[in-house]
Amino acid sequence: MLLAPVVLLAVLLLARAAFRRKPTRRSTPAPRILIDGSNVMHWAGDGADLAVVRSVAWALTDHGYEVGVIFDANVGYKITDRYMNEATLAGVLGLKDEQIMVSPKGQPADGFLLQAARDMDAPVVTNDRFRDWQDDFPECAAPGRLIHGTWHDGAPQLRMSKGKPQT
Template identity: 45%
Template sequence: MIAPAILFLLSAAGLAAAVLLPGWSDLVLVAGPAALASLYLLLRAARTGLRRKHWVILDGSNVMHWQDGVPRLDVLREVLAQARALGMTPGVVFDANAGHLLFGRYLDDKGFARQLGLPRDRVMVVAKGTPADPTILTAARDLGARIISNDRFRDWAADFPELATPGQLIRGGYRTDGLWLDTGAENGGR
């Protein structure tokens, strides 16, 4: 947002010079459109900043077991809906065997995206034999995201020290009154 602000200030100064200084009136032909364009960019950057996404990565293979330890797609859908209701933009990462556990066959990113009603670029199924944990943790780091999972990722704590940050991990599950997510809002979480 700094670059559009600088452009706007420079073009506004050019407009002022074109209006106030004799012989500089032709500068209005360049400074005027530049001021309008930079003002548009400045307003757009401000509006986009207000809609900044609060990413959250679901550990799909963990979350799908939250209700009675049985893998269920409905659990994932409900957690996704709750995350959206809390103003989060969710993505999901699965182990390669997630489709087998839920549907009795392999399901790729596109298939899971369709099942969950998410854009394809927000779902990832890791390759067979590859643990999903480092992919989840790297995506969270890259996006500045929190993680929804009951996994503590202890094996990865040395490589991902941000896991120790309060509120980085959002735990959840089911009680008699339904789904709960500990977003950390009451304990100073983000």
Template identity: 45%
Template sequence: MRAPFFLFLISCIGIAVALLLPGWSDLLLVAVPMAVAAAVLIAPRPRIAPIRRPPPGKPRAGQPVILDGSNVMYWKTDNPDLGPVRDVIATLMARGLSPSVIFDANAGYLLYGKYWHGNDFAAALNLPDGRVTVVDKGTPADPLILQTARKTGARIVTNDRYRDWLNQFPEARKRGHLIRGGYRDGPLWLDLPKPQV
């Protein structure tokens, strides 16, 4: 017989004695708390799954990559479309990279006829809210894209050459900093190194 069960049984007997025999009511002061404590010890505990942490030395998220959303949305046709942005995000994530997107302020109007906030695009692209930014009206997205890439060490997915910003952001001239892409005879292509097997 387990000790907590034995204590619970003894305390229940003590409660019964205190209730049935006159003059033994003070026994309740000890028997009731003892019964509650024993019941807590006997009650089954919920099983909590262990927290799985990534092995040491492996990063939690992949290398950051920024999509020039307003550029990528024109990759398939002359009309703006969120499909290419989704395709690029899926391809990058499949390669273990961590994409975020920056759009011009008018992207929502071009796509849906109304202003869209970053969280609207995030929901449509199945990304966390903080991973999609829409710049303020009248502000160009290009310098924010370049500045964010510099700050985070990210590469940029775009077919834009950022010629107006090369003096301020010379790293955009470096081979591999800008990832070109598009659609050739149907499937998406990105100028990424082949994955190592």
């Protein structure tokens, strides 16, 4: 007789746990996209502005992308007159440290950016055409590999395809 209430309690607890489970994550990973931070931060036209990069990153995240941002080593000097590492930039951008890369001093970020894009098969948000790199990275010329954009009325406008720009 004592066993029946214990079994009933166990069944109720299991049922309750089943209904409280968090939804499972999506089975397919989010598509990856890279941002040329050193290019995008100039889209507003008033010098370097990390708010532009943050807006682009957040807009892409809101659209379901896994975002990575790559900067030239001098990014901090353009913003604050001092070096900024990945952790500092991540804090400013509201991203995780592992989503940011700063190229080593004296090495342009372009090579790292294009190699990462190749390795991840990811498009790159930039207005750069990487003409100096096309022999090493011919995929730059492929449709959809480079996503161009503008800054209009305080918001990014991205040309995700040949169609109308998206925010």
